[in-house]
Amino acid sequence: MNLNTTLLPILYMLAAMGFILAIKWMGSPATARRGVIVGEIGMLLAVVGTLLRFEVVSYGWIALAFALGTIVGIPIAVMMPMTAVPQRTAFSHACGALASALIGTAEYYKGLNGAGLTRVEMTALIIETLLGFLTFTASLMAFGKLQEVLPQRPITYKGQNIVNLGIFALAAIIGIALIASPEQAALFPIFVILSLLFGVLLIIPIGGADMPTVIALLNSYAGLSASAMGFVLNNQLLIVAGALDGSSGFILSIIMCRAMNRSFTNVLFGAFGQLQVSAAGAQEAKPIHSASPEEAAQILDAARTVVVIPGYGMAVSQAQHKLREMFDLLAKRGVNVEFAIHPVAGRMPGHMNVLLAEADVPYDKLREMDDINPEMGMADVALIIGANDVVNPDAENNPKSAIAGMPIIQAYKARTVMVIKRSMNPGFAGIDNPLYYLDNTLMLFGDAKGFISSIVKELQAVGKAA
Numbered sequence: 001m002n003l004n005t006t007l008l009p010i011l012y013m014l015a016a017m018g019f020i021l022a023i024k025w026m027g028s029p030a031t032a033r034r035g036v037i038v039g040e041i042g043m044l045l046a047v048v049g050t051l052l053r054f055e056v057v058s059y060g061w062i063a064l065a066f067a068l069g070t071i072v073g074i075p076i077a078v079m080m081p082m083t084a085v086p087q088r089t090a091f092s093h094a095c096g097a098l099a100s101a102l103i104g105t106a107e108y109y110k111g112l113n114g115a116g117l118t119r120v121e122m123t124a125l126i127i128e129t130l131l132g133f134l135t136f137t138a139s140l141m142a143f144g145k146l147q148e149v150l151p152q153r154p155i156t157y158k159g160q161n162i163v164n165l166g167i168f169a170l171a172a173i174i175g176i177a178l179i180a181s182p183e184q185a186a187l188f189p190i191f192v193i194l195s196l197l198f199g200v201l202l203i204i205p206i207g208g209a210d211m212p213t214v215i216a217l218l219n220s221y222a223g224l225s226a227s228a229m230g231f232v233l234n235n236q237l238l239i240v241a242g243a244l245d246g247s248s249g250f251i252l253s254i255i256m257c258r259a260m261n262r263s264f265t266n267v268l269f270g271a272f273g274q275l276q277v278s279a280a281g282a283q284e285a286k287p288i289h290s291a292s293p294e295e296a297a298q299i300l301d302a303a304r305t306v307v308v309i310p311g312y313g314m315a316v317s318q319a320q321h322k323l324r325e326m327f328d329l330l331a332k333r334g335v336n337v338e339f340a341i342h343p344v345a346g347r348m349p350g351h352m353n354v355l356l357a358e359a360d361v362p363y364d365k366l367r368e369m370d371d372i373n374p375e376m377g378m379a380d381v382a383l384i385i386g387a388n389d390v391v392n393p394d395a396e397n398n399p400k401s402a403i404a405g406m407p408i409i410q411a412y413k414a415r416t417v418m419v420i421k422r423s424m425n426p427g428f429a430g431i432d433n434p435l436y437y438l439d440n441t442l443m444l445f446g447d448a449k450g451f452i453s454s455i456v457k458e459l460q461a462v463g464k465a466a
């Protein structure tokens with residue numbers, strides 16, 4: 001029985017179905033676990049199918065690579081905290097993209113020394129290696145910025161975009177020359193170096209906080225590179241899986257750009273996060289109202305409807321478990337507590353959903369922005385926890401604002417707004433937030449976890465006294 005024509009297509013078909021269902025199910029917190037499991041089963045089938053292929057001549061090297069991958073992969077998965085997921089993802093992309101680019105390189109030299117490569121194969125190979133190498137260095141740079149081993153601020157200089165596009169154009173021209181006549185072997189290393197260099201230069205002018213959007217885009221490039229590799233290796237599953245990866249990464253980056261009301265070009269070439277910070281520094285002092293944990297607990301205790309709006313600060317302080325305790329105490333007292341989730345709250349897509357799911361906050365209490373905004377006027381309290389830009393009314397009212405047009409959670413409509421943060425410092429966009437100066441806003445200064453712990457203690461004390 002020829003496994004390549006009988007069992008393999010079935011395994012690959014099942015694997016592709018697993019990947020498609022995984023993406024579908026991972027779209028909702030309620031089905032996300034199922035999505036992860038079916039995706040893992042799909043990947044297992046893909047690996048088993050590939051190991052059964054007749055082209056495999058020796059299992060020794062594969063076993064060694066498997067062991068090394070396991071030794072490196074398990075600690076990364078276990079030791080990385082949730083807040084480090086964006087950089088972990090960047091690192092995974094770097095590894096995947098390098099693998100794809102190295103396979104392309106091996107295929108090029110194999111073709112050069114053997115039967116040669118057809119024009120179609122050579123085109124796919126050039127796309128694979130160009131995207132693979134540039135995604136490798138770009139993802140490593142993204143990792144460095146997110147891990148703060150590299151400066152987070154955008155580094156810009158005059159004529160930067162022209163230099164970058166020039167290098168990309170040169171790599172593309174050499175690639176086309178190689179497609180036309182692959183035997184010009186001296187050109188290939190130059191092509192590789194230019195691709196690697198472009199990846200570095202692409203990321204330098206982008207601010208650290210824009211990295212999650214860039215990572216979604218790099219995810220798309222790595223997927224396209226893998227898809228092109230499928231054409232080179234004549235592997236249908238790679239074509240399908242790469243295309244899924246490429247398109248889902250692209251769609252995700254579009255969703256993120258829309259949720260920030262920014263264009264791709266603004267993210268890639270706008271050097272966001274540079275000018276606005278200095279503008280915020282020039283703010284004059286305006287009056288604000290602050291409150292203690294005791295006062296905050298009393299207001300929450302007296303409310304009927306509380307909308308919690310979490311943001312990046314909740315992730316930094318890991319306040320989700322204490323928040324869950326507060327939710328339970330208030331729910332017991334008959335207060336209706338819901339969580340308003342902005343699509344780009346935090347620093348990666350789904351950041352708030354993941355953290356709240358980790359703390360077992362019921363899924364039906366999580367409300368999407370468009371769903372909850374019409375009801376914000378009926379909320380007694382909007383409790384903002386380490387969120388800033390995603391509740392900034394300037395996005396709606398001030399056309400000159402850096403975030404003008406970005407959809408926000410309309411916290412300002414609530415009867416009382418309470419904001420937990422450590423200072424008057426701005427958030428990611430680096431701009432002041434007029435919400436903090438409204439008459440119905442109370443600033444609750446402190447670390448999110450610490451402040452919520454104090455509120456929990458106050459609520460427990462009130463509960464015991466009653």
Ligand code: NAP
Nearest residue numbers: 311312313317344346348349388389390422423427428448
């Ligand atoms: P944000 O605007 O960055 O504000 C976060 C706030 O949290 C800060 O003002 C900070 O104030 C506070 N904070 C930090 N550590 C804290 C702690 N330990 N305890 C309490 N507060 C703390 O966050 P956001 O409202 O979630 O908005 C996200 C921003 O990131 C948006 O501008 C979005 O466009 C951008 N972005 C998001 C993604 C994504 O995928 N989610 C991707 C790229 C960019 P203090 O320093 O005063 O405490």
